[in-house]
Amino acid sequence: MSPTACSTTGRQEIGCRDVTNEYTRTPCVVRGTLPAWLLATEGSLYRQSGGAFIPGHAEPFFDGLAHLSCFAFSEGGPFYSNRFVHQQSHSRWRESGERTWGGTAVSVDGASGGGAISSLLGWVASKLGLGKTPDPLLYTNFNPNVNVWRLDGDVVAAATENGGIVALVDPRSLAPLGEVDLLKGSGAITTPAHFLESDDGAYHVALTMKMQMGFPPSFDFRLGIFRGNGGKALELVHSRSLSHFSYTQRAAQPVEARPSYMHSVAQTGKYLVVLVGRDRLAYERLLANDFSRGFFGLFDAADVPLEFWVYAIGADGNVSHRCDCVEVGGPGPSLIWHVGNAFDDPQHAGRIVIDASVTDGLGGTVSSSLSRFTLDLEGGTARRSPPLLGGDAEFLNINPRFLRKEHRWVYALAGAVYASGSSLVKIDAPASSATGVCDGGAVARWGPHDGQIPSEPLFVPRPGGASEDAGVVLSVVVDKSAAAGVDGASYLLVLDAGTMEEIARVDAPHVVNFGLHSHWFQPGLLSRI
Numbered sequence: 001m002s003p004t005a006c007s008t009t010g011r012q013e014i015g016c017r018d019v020t021n022e023y024t025r026t027p028c029v030v031r032g033t034l035p036a037w038l039l040a041t042e043g044s045l046y047r048q049s050g051g052a053f054i055p056g057h058a059e060p061f062f063d064g065l066a067h068l069s070c071f072a073f074s075e076g077g078p079f080y081s082n083r084f085v086h087q088q089s090h091s092r093w094r095e096s097g098e099r100t101w102g103g104t105a106v107s108v109d110g111a112s113g114g115g116a117i118s119s120l121l122g123w124v125a126s127k128l129g130l131g132k133t134p135d136p137l138l139y140t141n142f143n144p145n146v147n148v149w150r151l152d153g154d155v156v157a158a159a160t161e162n163g164g165i166v167a168l169v170d171p172r173s174l175a176p177l178g179e180v181d182l183l184k185g186s187g188a189i190t191t192p193a194h195f196l197e198s199d200d201g202a203y204h205v206a207l208t209m210k211m212q213m214g215f216p217p218s219f220d221f222r223l224g225i226f227r228g229n230g231g232k233a234l235e236l237v238h239s240r241s242l243s244h245f246s247y248t249q250r251a252a253q254p255v256e257a258r259p260s261y262m263h264s265v266a267q268t269g270k271y272l273v274v275l276v277g278r279d280r281l282a283y284e285r286l287l288a289n290d291f292s293r294g295f296f297g298l299f300d301a302a303d304v305p306l307e308f309w310v311y312a313i314g315a316d317g318n319v320s321h322r323c324d325c326v327e328v329g330g331p332g333p334s335l336i337w338h339v340g341n342a343f344d345d346p347q348h349a350g351r352i353v354i355d356a357s358v359t360d361g362l363g364g365t366v367s368s369s370l371s372r373f374t375l376d377l378e379g380g381t382a383r384r385s386p387p388l389l390g391g392d393a394e395f396l397n398i399n400p401r402f403l404r405k406e407h408r409w410v411y412a413l414a415g416a417v418y419a420s421g422s423s424l425v426k427i428d429a430p431a432s433s434a435t436g437v438c439d440g441g442a443v444a445r446w447g448p449h450d451g452q453i454p455s456e457p458l459f460v461p462r463p464g465g466a467s468e469d470a471g472v473v474l475s476v477v478v479d480k481s482a483a484a485g486v487d488g489a490s491y492l493l494v495l496d497a498g499t500m501e502e503i504a505r506v507d508a509p510h511v512v513n514f515g516l517h518s519h520w521f522q523p524g525l526l527s528r529i
Contacts, residue, residue, distance in 0.1 A: 014478060014480045014487070014488035014511060015418070015453070015478045015480070015488070015511060015513050015514040016050070016053055016064075016513060016514060017053075017511065017513070018051070018052045018053065019051040019052065019067055019082065019084070019510070019513065021082075021509075021510055022082055022083050022084070023080055023081055023082055023509055023510075024081050024083075024173055024174075025072065025079040025080075025081055025172065025173070026079060026080045026081070026509055027077070027078075027079055027080075028071070028077070028078045028079065028080050028492075028506045028507055028508065028509075029506075029507040030078070030504055030505070030506050030507075031491075031504060031505040031506075031507065032494070032502070032503055032504030032505060033503070033504060034073075034078070034494065034503070034504050034506070035462070035472065035503070037462055037463055038073055038460060038472060038494070039073050039074060039075050039077060039078070040075060041073055041460065041463075041522050041523075042073065042074055042522070042523055043073055043460065043520055043521060043522030043523070043525070044070050044071065044072040044073065044171065044172075044520070044521055044522075045070065045071045045458060045474055045476070045492065045518055045519070045520050046068060046069070046070050046148045046156060046518065046519050046521065047068065047069040047070070047071075047148075047455070047476050047512055047515060047517075047518045048066075048067075048068060048145065048146070048147060048148050048158070048515045048516055048517050048518070049064065049067055049068075049069065049512060049513040049514060049515025049516075050063070050064010050065060050066075050067060050145060050513055050514075050515060051064060051065050051066070051067025051084050051513065052064065052065040052067075052084075052093060052099065053065070053099075054099045054101070061417075061418070061514060061515065061516055062145070062146070062294075062296075062516070063101075063102070063143075063145070063294070064145055064513065064515070065084065065089060065090060065093065065099075065101050065143065065145070066084065066085035066087065066090075066143050066144045066145040066158050066167070067082065067083070067084050067085065067145075067513070067515075068082065068083060068085065068148065068156075068158060068169065068174055069081070069082040069476075069508070069512050070082070070171075070172075070174060071474075071476075071492050071506060071508075072172065078492075078506050080506075080508050080509060081172070081173060081174050082174065082510075082512075083169070083173075083174035083175070085139060085144055085145075085158045085167050085169070085176070086137055086138055086139060086167070086176035087138065087139035087140070087143065087144070087167065088138060088139070088140055089101035089143055091138070101143045102142070102143060102291065102294065136178050137176040137177065137178050138176070138178075139158075139167035139176070139178075139179045140179065141162070141163070141165045141179065142160050142162040142163070142165075143160065144157075144158040144159050144160045144166060144167045145158070145160060146159060146160045146161055146193050146516060146517075147159045147160075147193040147194070147516070147517050147519075147529065148517060148518075148519050148529075149166060149529050150197065150519070150521050150527075150529070151166075151168070151180075151229070152229055154171055155168055155169075155170075155171060155177065156168070156169050156170075156171045156174075156521070157169070157180075159193065160193075161190050161191060161192070161193050161263075161295065162189070162190060162295060163181075163183060163188045163189065163190070163191070164181060164182040164183030164184075164186070164188050164191050164204070164206060164234070165179055165180070165181045165182070165183075166179065166180060166182060167179050168180060171521070180232070181233065182204070182226075182228070182232075182233060182234050183204070183206055183224075183226060183233070183234060184233040185233070186206060186208050186224055186226070186236065187208040187209050187210045188206040188207070188208050188224070189206075189207050189208065189209050189286070190206065190207050190261075190262070190295075191204055191205060191206040191207070192204075192205055192262045192263055192264050192265050193263060193264070193517075193529075194263065194264040194265070194338060194339065194528065194529055195264075195265055195267075195528075195529050196265075196267040196403065196404070196526075196528050196529070197526040197527055197528070197529060198229075198526065199229075199526070200229075200317065201227040201228050201229055201235075201317055202227070202228070202229060202529075203225060203226070203227055203237075203265070203267065203272050203313075203319070204225075204226045204227070204228075204234055205223065205224070205225055205226075205262060205265050205272075205274055206223075206224045206226060207221065207222075207223060207224075207242075207259050207262070207281070208221070208222050208223075208224045208239075209221050209286075210222075214246075216246050216247035216248050217246070217247050218244065218245065218246045218247070219243075219244070219245060219246075219247070219250075219283075219287070220241075220243075220244045221242045221243045221244070221259055221281075222239050222240060222241055222242055223239070223240040223242055223259070223274065223309075224236055224238070224239050225237055225238040225239075225240075225272065225311065225319055227317055237317065237318050237319055238311065238318070238319045238320070238321075240309075240321070242258075242259050243257060243258065243259070245283075247287065250283040250284055250287055251283070251284055253283055255280050255300060255302040256280065256302050256303070256304045258280035258281045258282075258283065258302075259280065259281045260276040260277050260278075260279065260280055260281075260307075261277060261279040261280075261281075261296075261299045261335065261362060262274065262275060262276070262277070263275075263335070263336065263337050263338070264336060264337065264338055264339045264356075265339075266308075266339045266342035266352075266354050266356070267313075267342060267404060268342050268343050268344045268352055268404050269343070269344055269404045269405075270312060270313060270344050271310050271311060271312055271313060271322065271344070271352060272310075272311045272313055272319055273308050273309065273310050273311075273342060273352065273354065273375070274308070274309040274311070275306075275308060275336045275339075275356075276306065276307035276308070276309060277306060277333075277334060277335035277336060277361070278301055278302050278303075278304055278306075278333035278334060278335055278360075278361050279299040279300070279301060279302070279335055279361055279362045280299060280300055280301075280302045280304075281298060281299055282297075282298055282299060282300045285297065285298055286298050296362045299362060301333065301361050301362075302333065303333055304333055305326055305327045305328070305330060305333065306326075306327040306330060306333075306334050306336070306358075306382065306384075307324055307325065307326050307327070307382075308324070308325040308326075308327075308352075308354075308373070308375055308382050309321070309324050310322040310323050310324070310325060310352070310375065310377060322377060323377050323380055324380060325375045325376065325377065325380050325381055325382040326380065326381060326382065327373075327381075327382040327383070327384060328381050328382070328383060329383060329384075330383075330384050331384075332360075333360070333361065334358050334359065334360060334361070335358065335359050335360070335361050335362060336356045336357070336358050337356070337357045337358070337359060337368055337394065338356065338357045338394065338395060338396050339354060339355070339356045339396070339528070340355040340356065340357075340370075340396030340397065340398055340410045340412075340429075341354075341355055341396075341398045341402065341403055341404070341405075341407050341410075341528075342354040342355075342404065343404055343405055343406050343407070345374070345406075346406055350376065350377045350378050351374060351375060351376055351377065352374070352375040352377065353372060353373070353374055353375075353406075354372070354373040354375070355370065355371075355372050355373075355388075355396065355398075355407075355410055355429055356370075356371065356373060356396070357369065357370055357393060357394050357395075357396055357412075358370075358371050358384070367391075367392045367416075368392055368393065368394045369387040369388075369389070369391075369392065369393055370387060370388045370389050370393035370396065370410065370412060370427065371384045371385050371386070371387055371388065372384070372385040372388065372429060372432075372433040373385075385432075385433040386433075388410070388427055388429055388432035388433060389412065389414060389425065389427055389432070389442055391414060391415060392414065392415055392416060392417065393412040393413070393414050393425070393427075394412060394413050394417055394456075395412060395413045395417075395455070395456035395457065395517070396410055396411070396412050397410075397411050397412075397456070397457055397458055397459050397528075398410055398411065398459060399459050399461050399468050399469070399471060399497075400459065400461065400520075400525055400526060400527045400528065401461050401525075402468060403526065403527075403528055407429070407468065408428060408429060408430055408468055409426055409427065409428065409429070409468055409469050409497075410426075410427045410429045411424065411425070411426055411427070411457040411459055411473055411497070412424075412425055412427060412457065413425075413454060413455065413456060413457060413475075414442075414445070415448065418453055418455070418478075418514045419453065420448070420450075420451070420453070421448045422447065422448060422453060422454060423445050423446060423447030423448045423454070424445065424446040424447060424454050424457050424473065424475055424493075424495065424500065425442050425444070425445045425446075425500075426442070426443055426444040426445070426469070426473075426497070426500050427442055427443070428442075428443050444498075444499055444500035445500055446493070446495055446500045446501075446502065450481055451479060451480045451481025451482070451483075451484070452477055452478075452479055452480075452481065453477060453478045453479075453480060453514075454475045454476075454477050454493065455475050455476045455477070455478075455514070455515070455518060456475065456516075456517060456518045457473045457474070457475045458473065458474045458475070458518055458519070458520045459471055459472075459473055459497060459520075460472050460473075460474060460520055460522070461525075467498070469497045469498045470497070470498065471497045472494050472495060472496065472497055472503065473494075473495040473496075473497045473500070474492060474493065474494060474495075474518075474520065475492070475493045475495070475518075476490060476491075476492055476493070476508075476512050476518060477490065477491055477492075477493045477505075478490050478511060478512070478513075478514065479491065487511070488511050489507070489508075489511060490507075490508040490510070490511045490512040491505040491506055491507045491508060492505065492506040492508070493505055494506065
């Protein structure tokens, strides 16, 4: 990803300003005509974005104070709501003006009155049941500013990648509902932000650490696979040993053998696939509580190929290790950010196809491309297609009714993320991967338009639609054009998913800041989180 819309000082640019107003189910002005079927879905688009910023932070997309926006559709709507996540850092900022929250990419220095080290110590204390807040609705852990999850089919949760503690909010009003530790007692350090919903129990992957007392102490790192529908602690269904060493041996552990940073997991009808990239855990910094470079700073680059750890899903929901596939013939060490879809190849038994955005590694200034990976489970290899689109492509989505099935169309944000010149594209993935010609499969595009900066595209299928691309694409747009004035504006863009032509704009009552992710949650429709 390469977010470039905000400078590193002041945070006064449109899309990176402090939010001053909170709205609850405020009616929206619609320009154009919304399809009646879209209003009847009773679905909602949730947008994660920073609501306040710390001057000097280089990555506002990762480090803004957790804030949620919601466009809710119904026969009487649409409506808009927004609210800060009710957490300790927010309360402190409102009461004293102190900006003390940390984030994923950077930490707060000591002069700011806080920092990730103190946050970590607070997290440890909360695990031990110490220093509990008297407010049962207050979120007390890391700033949950990375993603939005849906639990138990309804309740919405703001999430980060640190451990498994999420902040619950009411799906309509966004009012706080407290917090829940989904990986309680597991020793989870980090869990991927993205997974696939399931009626009978979604799978979550986590890196876990257990310390064994002694002199010196020793540490056991494992990959845990958990299952459940949220709202309560998830069940451990598989554990894979990664490393075990004493404290004095921490620096001697080879980088290539260390646990990998994982941002997403892939899932087909038969398999769960753990995506293992080049960025490996720095034991020395983790065990020293050194979060001075933020959460991403806990990982070092290693000269290793991409790996895909494949686990078979049994009829009872348990998983078993099938094989590890290693990329061959690839361009070099890489990291997979986001998965558009994964499916079992219907033409070739023992093959898995994954469409994903891939980059050189962690960092806010690296570009991402869309590629198709083909896994050969018998040979233990993975091969990558040439990029399916010329230039950057991120925040991939498909028709959710085709998740875990063979699909054709992929929708993506193209160009530099959240910068002038970005656009929304519809890509013919099989055609592009077959021809190997960049941009050969981009069949339709919205933008770029002067001053209009779109975000992650979301597909909403039309009920009864006969084709895969029957539906609409939604994207929250920041309007920085001259027509929007010095304060700017935001609207929810509604496009015909077949042609990518504009149908309507749903105006927000204020600017919806730049953020990482949006999600469409609709009753009865499962999605990729």
